[in-house]
Amino acid sequence: MNADDVEKLRKAxxxxxxxxxxxxxLGARTAGSLRDRMSAAFDAHRARRDQLRGFITTRGGRPAEPDASYALPFFPSNATLAAKLAAHLENGVTAAYLELAAAQDVSLRRYAALAMQEAVTRAHSFRPGQPPAFPGMPAAAPPSPSPSAVEDGE
Incomplete structure (x- = not known):
């Protein structure tokens, strides 16, 4: 058992x-195709949760039970905000699996990479536009202009 890998599994x-x-x-507060997508995401996360619990147990760890409630960054009062929250959730899940991608166990790295791919795809489906270059990683600050560019008026 690698204790570091088990801790990464626990975070995921x-x-x-x-x-x-x-x-x-979200599923209880949406309708139509958005609700269908929320339900599909719920099912996918439930399957991942069950797999992670199994990985932790087989490595001699004890999986944590869920909290009774979780703080949300905002309360979705309409479909647009529900989709925005779903994308935000998927970004958080991606970040958790990004850490698991550094596991010593090669099979866990593969598992994490596939889980990140699924989460990024779901996040993208909930928001229009281009996904970030490296989902799950903090966005890089824009480069500051070089001194010569400032002098040249660029």
């Missing part, structure tokens, strides 16, 4: 617990 499990809580709320 915590992200899945939080996502399930939020998708349960």
């Amino acid at each position: 499990l915590a992200a899945e617990h939080a996502a399930l809580f939020a998708y349960g709320l």
